[in-house]
Amino acid sequence: MEERGVTVDHSTVSRWAIRFLPLLENIFRKKYKRSVGRSWRMDETYIKVKGAWKYLYRAVDKEGNTINFLLTAKRDKAAAMRFFKKAIKSNDMPENVAMDKSGASKAALDQIIKNNDISIVVKIPQQYRGTRPSGSEVNNKTNARIQIFSIS
Numbered sequence: 001m002e003e004r005g006v007t008v009d010h011s012t013v014s015r016w017a018i019r020f021l022p023l024l025e026n027i028f029r030k031k032y033k034r035s036v037g038r039s040w041r042m043d044e045t046y047i048k049v050k051g052a053w054k055y056l057y058r059a060v061d062k063e064g065n066t067i068n069f070l071l072t073a074k075r076d077k078a079a080a081m082r083f084f085k086k087a088i089k090s091n092d093m094p095e096n097v098a099m100d101k102s103g104a105s106k107a108a109l110d111q112i113i114k115n116n117d118i119s120i121v122v123k124i125p126q127q128y129r130g131t132r133p134s135g136s137e138v139n140n141k142t143n144a145r146i147q148i149f150s151i152s
Contacts, residue, residue, distance in 0.1 A: 044102060070082060075102070077111070080104045080108035099122065
């Protein structure tokens with residue numbers, strides 16, 4: 001600015017940054033956002049942050065690109081709903097979601113499916129389901145989808 005003969009105080013530049021950077025961020029996020037796959041892998045883990053244990057919800061696509069994450073103090077349906085709403089808002093609805101045996105995450109995703117009247121295939125790997133399906137259960141259409149993940 002000084003090159004053009006305009007004297008500006010550093011506090012003025014700071015105020016401009018506070019005012020205009022969020023607007024620029026929104027523009028660039030919409031225009032240059034990378035696309036993610038329609039098949040998500042979702043998990044949550046327990047990590048220590050500044051001496052306190054927190055839950056980290058995370059979703060990635062098939063290529064390993066991070067779709068979204070959420071750090072929260074509780075692992076419940078409300079936290080899982082917040083995570084899924086945030087991820088869906090910025091990346092659209094997934095076609096498939098693979099997740100572990102978390103009841104809260106499954107309940108939240110079931111609620112989203114019910115509220116939006118959509119179809120999302122939820123896959124829970126065999127290792128998290130407790131027992132392997134018998135031959136008669138594999139013939140069942142619901143269990144056939146889960147059979148994809150079974151360990152032979």
